[in-house]
Amino acid sequence: MPREDSLTPRILVADDEPSIRELFREILAGDPEDGPDRRFDDLERRLFGAEGQGREDSRPCELTLVSQAVDAVAAVESAVSEGRPYAMVFLDVRMPPGPDGIWAAERIRAADPGVQIVVVTAFSELDAQDIARRVPPADRLLYLRKPFHPQEILQFARSLGAKWRAEREQSAFNERLKAMVEERTQDLALANRRLQEEMVQRDHTASLILVAKREWEATFDSVQDAIVHLDDAFRIRRINMAAARISRKHPRDLVGVPMESLFGTEGGQAVRDMLPQAVETGQAAEVSLPALGGVFLVTAARVPEDAAGQPLTVLVAHDITDHKRMETQLRHSQKMEALGTLAGGIAHDFNNILGIIMGFSELMAAQAEPGGSQQRRLGQILDACRRARDLVAQIMAFGKGGDSLMRPLALTPLVEELMKLIRASTPASIAIDVKRRARRDVILGERTQVEQVLVNLCGNASHAMGHGHGRLEICLDDMDLDQTESSRLGCPGPGPYLRLRVQDNGHGIPAGQLERIFDPFFTTKKPGEGTGMGLAVVHGVVRRHGGCISVSSEPGLGSVFDVYFPLVAESPALDAAPAPKAPSGRKGRALVVDDEPALVEIGVEMLRGLGWSAEGLEAPNAALARIEADPSCCDLLVTDLAMPGMSGLELARAATALRPGLAAVLVSGYGDSASPEELARAGVRAVINKPVSPGQLERVLEEVLGAPEEPRVRPEE
The missing domain is CATH 3.30.565.10 (Histidine kinase-like ATPase, C-terminal domain)
Known part of the structure; x- marks a missing residue:
């Protein structure tokens, strides 16, 4: 509620006549000790002879009296600036020598739009409509004609004062109501803001959940391993795209069906068997799933409760079919490599044995009576040896790959x-x-x-x-x-x-x-x-x-x-460095070297049969010492490739360094040798595969001694 003093109306009276101002003072103010109400009642009884009824509102007023319009305007402006505006203003129309009351009313209205203005005049020629237009609004503009009765002033003061107090109370009430509304509005705004923040946070959380769900689904479906969710009845709850792709079925066709629809009867039973231990230990189990076309490494995990509150078993199956196939290929390759190594070693020994049998048989056949029984028998032996040689050649091709002249x-x-x-x-x-x-x-x-x-x-x-x-x-x-x-x-x-x-x-x-x-x-x-x-x-x-x-x-x-x-880029084969050319048809001295004594004897016999002066040694070191002591001891070196202590290639390299122009021929029981470049640098003219026949040896010597452009490899005949 407004304070008591704030509800005491202030009244401004502007009139140039002192008697009128005094009358207003007596009517509205009077002696403070008598009180305004008693004075108004006494005055009323004296003037009209009537019994006063007393004022309905006995609260006092604050009265200001001025004689000029300018002073009235100044008083109103000062009251407004102080925050103690006037409740009503009584303005005389004519207040010489200054401006009139209408001029003052216009400015007072501009300074205080809420003040009640009472225009007091003795002239009837005033245009009320013009005044109402100049001093709006009409409900706050009143007229009082002179001469007036004091009761009129009193009634104006009471009525306008009551109206002013009611407006003040209403204004105060409105202010309180407005404050309450603003307070409630602020509370509501705060609650609304909090609600909006919660809604934004909830929307943000929902968005994050949606993003996480999409990311999880994308991850779930992008994993290349098959992922299957099973309930306790072994029905499929969900599968990822990898599982669907492997099974060649759409995911929705497999949801809710027994897992055998995906894994097959045999695979389903295998999964049932491995699940308890896999869930308990967390270790992967190798499971064959024929329905999915391969072997899988399966892991299993238990989810106590899904979104629907049901327990789940999550299976992750990694396809290791290709890995198993490669393991098989690796084992097969290792087995073949081991067999090849074994076969190559056996073939070398077989060739030495066959060389001995064939060599002596051919030497005996050459000395046997033509068409005789001994020659026929030796022919059968040689035929069997050739078949055995062909079989050994196949074994060498399997084990060592034959010639290395790629x-x-x-x-x-x-x-x-x-x-x-x-x-x-x-x-x-x-x-x-x-x-x-x-x-x-x-x-x-x-x-x-x-x-x-x-x-x-x-x-x-x-x-x-x-x-x-x-x-x-x-x-x-x-x-x-x-x-x-x-x-x-x-x-x-x-x-x-x-x-x-x-x-x-x-x-x-x-x-x-x-x-x-x-x-x-x-x-x-x-x-x-x-x-x-x-x-x-x-x-x-x-x-x-x-x-x-x-x-x-x-x-x-x-x-x-x-x-x-x-595939390789096509290019010409590398030519071997030319070796010194021996005289065509020349028959000189030959040295045969082999760690197998029987083959040394056969080689010496074959060369002697071809017109060479031949000698043989069983140790490559002894042969090298022989050449070092007498470089002219041989024009032809026929040496085994694989010998203990020194290989035939090493012997040929050392011998040709001691004896430039020496023709070296390698004899191999393995079916392989060095590259053409290495052979040429070592002075090797030809490589012959065991077993060697006299005719084969003769043709090789004719070729290499007649045209030694590059090392030649001669297969067995």
Whole structure:
């Protein structure tokens, strides 16, 4: 509520006549001790003879009296600035010598729009409408005509004072109400702001949850391992895209169904069996899932409660099929490498034994009576030795790869040339189709071995089709293998390859035999039809050429063999440095060196039979000492390649340094030797593979002594 003093109305009276001002003072102020109400009542009784009823509102007023309009305006402006405005102003219209009351009313209204203005005038010619227009609003503008009755002044004062107090109280109430509303509004605004902040935070949290959910779903579906959620009844609750992709089914088709729909009956049982231990230990278990086409490393974890409050088991299956396949290929490769090493060592010893048997047999046959029984028997021995030599050659090709003289080799012309032989040896009922699609066909290889690969594969294909109608297809394609494909095939690494494909529509190979077809001496042919070395030799040759081989077969439909050779840029073979040329047809002194005494004896006998003056030694160190003591002791050095203490290559290098112009010939029981450059630097004119026949030795000596442009490798005959 407003203070009591703030509800005491202030009244301003402006009139130029002192008597009027005094009258207003007596009516509105009077003697303070009498009190205004009693004085007003007494005055009323004296003037009108009526019994006063007393004022309804006995509160006093504060009266200000001025004589000029200018003073009235100044008093109102001062009261407004002090914050104690007047409740009402009584203005005389004419107040000479200054401005009139209407002029003052306009300025007072401008200074205090809420003040009640009472225009007091004795003139009737005033235009009330003009005054109302000049001093709005009309409800705060009143007129009092002179002469007036004091009761009129009193009534004006009471009524306007009551109105002013009511307005003040209403204003105060409004202010309080406004303050309460503002306070409540502030509280509501604060609550609303907090609510908005909570809503923003909630929206932000919901957005983060949505983003996290999307990220989780993206991660869930981008993982390449199969992820499966199972309930306690082994029904699928959810799977990721990897599991769907492996199963070739849409995820929604698998939700709610038993896990056997995904893993198959056998795989489902395997998962059930491994789950308890996998959940308890957290260790992965290797599980075969035929329905998904491979072997998987499966881990399992228990989720006590999902969003629906149900327990879950989470399975993560990592496909290790390719890894297992590569493990198998690695074991197979290691096995083949071990067998190759063993075969190479055995072949070397066999060649030495065969060399002794064949050498002495040929020497005896040359001395036997022509057409006699002894010559026929020796001929049978030599035939058996040649068959054994061929078998040993296959073993060496499997184990060591044969000759090491690798040169750039174009396969397209090689295949075209071999087709003449293959067509001649293939039944006419089998159609042969050769497709040459390779734009690049140059590999680093040894021609004889590559020919052996193609002949073996085509021979096996022809045998698989028999004498009935069939089709043999040979294709050459060049391609680039990436890391994944090269690993799958078992090739050494990614890069450009030439693929040689041999495909037939024969009886095919049973699945149980596919893993063994490259094993030495394994064959599906009848006794006497094959040795079981063909595909083993092919595998060894391909491996030595830095390639790989794959086979696919289906019984009754045929087989496909794909051989991959690394492609190289075509370039000419490196020529060996020329060696000094010996006189054509020259027969001089020869030195034979071999750690096998019988082979030394045979070599000396063969050379003597060819017109050479020959001697033999069993130790390379002794041979080197012999040449060092007398460099002219020999014009020809025939030495074994592999000997204890010093190799034949080292002996040839040292001997030719002591005896320039010395012709050196290496004899190898392993079927391999050094590179052409190394042979040329060591002065080696030729390399002969054991076992050696007199005719073979004679032809080699004629060639190397007559035209020693480069070292020559002569296979056994």
